[in-house]
Amino acid sequence: MKQFQIFLLTILLLWPGSMQLLQGQSLLGFDDAHAGMQRALESRFDSLLNRENLRSWMKRLSAHPHHIGSRYGKENAEFIASQFKSWGFETEIEQFHVLFPTPKIRVVEMLEPEKFTASLTEPPLPQDATSGLTGEQLPLYNAYSADGDVTEQLVYVNYGIPRDYEELERRGIEVTGKIVIARYGGSWRGIKPKVAAEHGAVGCIIYSDPHDDGYYEGDVYPKGAYRSQDGGQRGSVLDMPLYAGDPLTPFVGAAKSARRLAVKDAPTLAKIAVLPISYADALPLLRALGGPVAPDQWRGSLPITYHCGPGPATVHLKAQFSWDIVPINDVIARLKGEEFPDEWIIRGNHHDAWVFGAQDPVSGLVGMMEEARALGELVKRGWKPARTIVYCAWDGEEEGLLGSTEWTEAHADELQQKAVVYINSDSNGRGFLNVGGSHTLEQFVSQVARDVVDPEYQISVADRRRAVDIVNSAAADVKDVRGRSELRISALGSGSDYTPFIQHLGIAALNIGYGGEDGGGSYHSIYDSFDYFNRFIDPGFSYGITFAQTSGRTVLRLANAPTLPFEFTKFTETIGRYVREVAGLADDMREETEEMNRRISEKTLQWTADPTQRVMIPALKEPVPFLDFSPLRNALVTLQRSTEGAVQATKNAGALVTPDIRRAVNRILMNFERSLTRAEGLPGRPWYVHQVYAPGQYTGYGVKTLPAVREAIELRQWKSANEQIMVVAKVIEKCSAEIDRARTLTEKK
């Protein structure tokens, strides 16, 4: 009987159709008997969840500013640790020591054509209880800005990403030696000063345009949820796509005694001074710009004509920081696995905030805590997880994933041995389930989503997500969305604590949260408060509970499943899509380049230009050569064959699968994501070893899949593109071999 169960599990693992056959009853990785027990366990788990805990913990945790190095941040870590201890977890606080600059001087003032001094402050509001705690708040600033003191003409650069500078170039606008003003959005904020410095700018101001999260989107705080004219956005400007974590200790845990780079040598620090401002502060600066009217897509919602500059607005930007090393406190809490103690299911959410952080990160954190408390209750009532569960409340996420990165770097060897999966969350709100992560887990997550009920419509959160996907899809894709029994999960870029796990260590990861009906603009301002959250984001914590049910189920199933619920058909389908995308990207760029060159040589660009405006006709671009995608395509065929072979083998294996085989298969499954990495990392950024998912060098948050190939094409590095096609093809062959190993194990009886 046991062996038959295991056979069934293995079928479930590899045979995509099996789910439908078994209809809603089955659980990937479980036989029927275990599935029944598991469902009973999950029901008990659900019944233990209490929204009052979320509320009271949020109230406590967001009562004072709790950024890294703060008194209250440390108290929060200790409070969280004490809670985990009280729930029966083996808990410790692990400390690292990281670079954390805080401002000594911040000045943004306009000298010409008129005087104006930016306030750089967010005023207290009577409707927001904590907003008046001004003494403890970190001021509005961008962490890891360079020290700087410059007075120069201003240039508006839209989102400040590479294509925006191409538009400026076409208008003959130089940014060398100038101060740029960029609006938030369109990229990770650290991209803005990076690209500005690459173009010779000497300072960077980042403002929140009301178009992006202010009055254009909805009523502003405190009337509504959106950013008011005085609300600013703090945030890190590390060059995170190069490496995450403490800028001074790449690759190693930032222990007190760790060898550190000198601050001047740390490559992820911004090269120029950067300060963020509100739109009340931005308005006079932007209004004073001359030069050409900004391109249509650049115009925000301020009541002005947007101009590019340069000048006549002349701005004095001064930023000086105290470059301190401060301790950060990761809370690590373990429940030891009964059957497979060395297979770790890791679950994390950060606890540090820029200020009060009710939504970011406390909404995710309190959901995770309630989930952990309920697990502790289950243990008290006799349940024991088969695998070890590790809960992590990270410090220093806001500055650049410091807590998670230093911990993964410090424990890299052990994690690569023992980690099965890392399940991340960050913030949570009202609306639709969002999941990103490893596509080997796509089918598994879809099952979890099928079993969680949406609190607004009493349907599964999977059905609700599917409805949104139908509405948001291009017409050509709607059929695919309807026809697919699984949800499509997105690929992970960066911006939260999954990055060191999946992209630096090759540990399968998921990122989970709800949102989409909770729009607003309190992000990284003092108004991300308990009062704000309870009025606008998730009043009554309904989605807090739904979230705990979702991530709790994810943990419980992964911890208990006799066979790990990884699945290859969805993964292989997804790799196939990525291969087609990068090949299509080259084709599209070839056509665009041909068309653009033709418009230049046939003078279309010149003749459509208004001669009263300065317009530079770009130089002809090198044509896009035909790249040799055959290695990737052949590797894909191999992967498809391996996946089909494995599916067939598990069908044929009958009742012959033994516990040893299962154990061996589980080892292959838990290490599978590692086969997608290369020790050498990506070209120019060795810290990022994953060859399928990485944050883009010029997007930061946004993912680049098959990044070595895709970015070489995007950056028009044809030689590198051809080389990386070979490299990535080998990686895909390596992972195919892992699938073959699993098949062979199943066949060999």
Place this chain on the structure above:
Amino acid sequence: MKQFQIFLLTILLLWPGSMQLLQGQSLLGFDDAHAGMQRALESRFDSLLNRENLRSWMKRLSAHPHHIGSRYGKENAEFIASQFKSWGFETEIEQFHVLFPTPKIRVVEMLEPEKFTASLTEPPLPQDATSGLTGEQLPLYNAYSADGDVTEQLVYVNYGIPRDYEELERRGIEVTGKIVIARYGGSWRGIKPKVAAEHGAVGCIIYSDPHDDGYYEGDVYPKGAYRSQDGGQRGSVLDMPLYAGDPLTPFVGAAKSARRLAVKDAPTLAKIAVLPISYADALPLLRALGGPVAPDQWRGSLPITYHCGPGPATVHLKAQFSWDIVPINDVIARLKGEEFPDEWIIRGNHHDAWVFGAQDPVSGLVGMMEEARALGELVKRGWKPARTIVYCAWDGEEEGLLGSTEWTEAHADELQQKAVVYINSDSNGRGFLNVGGSHTLEQFVSQVARDVVDPEYQISVADRRRAVDIVNSAAADVKDVRGRSELRISALGSGSDYTPFIQHLGIAALNIGYGGEDGGGSYHSIYDSFDYFNRFIDPGFSYGITFAQTSGRTVLRLANAPTLPFEFTKFTETIGRYVREVAGLADDMREETEEMNRRISEKTLQWTADPTQRVMIPALKEPVPFLDFSPLRNALVTLQRSTEGAVQATKNAGALVTPDIRRAVNRILMNFERSLTRAEGLPGRPWYVHQVYAPGQYTGYGVKTLPAVREAIELRQWKSANEQIMVVAKVIEKCSAEIDRARTLTEKK
């Protein structure tokens, strides 16, 4: 020799490839010898044009307000007539008597939630010399608004077109009994109160959002060309798609003694009170609206969150008018044709304005006058046009094409006998050539455009137009634009004086003007002044001269060409496109309806709705049946065969074409556009007889091609659609028969 020439002409007329063979030398409708003479004439014509005349006439004509019924309007008509007389034209002023309401009372005031009274005035500016002549200016109002006095809650309806009301319905917002506020744009302004009244609204306010022609687009007047916060847009709100011209005298010229409808029975008058306001006046009203946040596409550029309402903003709207009959003065000036006095080339531009009208219409008018003056000079030097040329300076265009419509209605029989073509213009500015009109003239106009030089780049205006078409085309169409030797001319909807000619009488028409680099927002405000025009629209009148060269050539060639330069292959190709479009429209609507119904029945729409917002799930729509397009497709095949046959026949005719045949062919050609009409007119609007081009019932400006079929489909009237397919197919067969008649004439020797 003469016969050979005529043969050549006929080839040129019907054989599309011939132009390229003859390379740049040939002129459609001319043999080589005549072409040489014609080119010499055109060179002489060009050399006579003098930009100083444009400047001084504009200064004079726009020195005071000159709307219909005004003292200065009459003086302008007399001045224009005296000029034409002095240039040797047989000139008369033809008077009609039309309904022209002017405001006695205008009130827009908000009573709740706070008091605000709209100023409804445009202040004088020191930088604008005529803006201070406040005593003579027509106030800001919409002509043909109903009298009304209502106090109701306000609802924001975006552009106020039918699909905007569908959006409101989905949000559960009723407009019955409310006052709507719509922004200018998206349709002929008369559509806004029409659709509002159809939905039960009792009043309508129309404002100029800064997004559409204010600071979003560029610096505002007097710093730049765009609409300042106090600039308003006057304009007629007649239901012009029902019929144009005097509302009281449809189908007949509004002679003093004409039988008139009672004002209360005139169907084109607005059913509710309407007033236009500036964005300074709109801001407090829109800011005071509650209810749901407006859809993304509805949000303009005011610094507020746009809400739909209804209320709490409560508005008192009062408009009362003096409903007078006033005289209007059309200036009609003739040069009698030497060879074909009963073949008329008619050229027109209106002379009335809302206020000073330097751009609209004086910029077009002075170009036309200079063109006529140069023609007069040519006559003085011995040239005689083969055909009669009729210049018309229309009055009352702004109120609803009054002058042109009454004149065409008064002279309908004679025009249908004698009119070859009507060439219209309205305003002119800096930039690219825009041509709309009869597609039988597409090849002819392309030749004209090839022979006029752009003043900014010294290339042909055809090449410059083609460059813009390449840049503005969808990727899929770029190849077509490049591969075509002719420009594509647009189909005519309405909004200027071509409408009564082409759509009411079936006279081939063209509409010509330059623009695209002259953006601005003075339209129908007091700031459309001489000072404004000379700073922003066409400083130095370079494009005024180019415009006169273009329309002058058009007139000269049409007046002189031995064979009329109509051409059928481009026409047939265009009809083919329209047939494919209407069939495709039905297919697209079928797919959309299926998808929408599916989203309703599978609950996708419900599950993606935020339950805290009121959202109405629409009822299932009747599926779109398969319509029988075969009659249209068969008629198209007949048309294609006829066109090919005619091309072949003229190739084969050799030197056998006689002057009598040429004369007979010319008769067919000049009457050809009439074969595209039906005496019964379009369904529900008998005044519009053209079956290929009409203004849309719910667009006003925007054309609907094959309107009877297209609008039946759009309005989901399937039975009517099938019927109209038969009707329009018969029309296409009728025009094919005309082409066959021309072929037979050519063959019969």
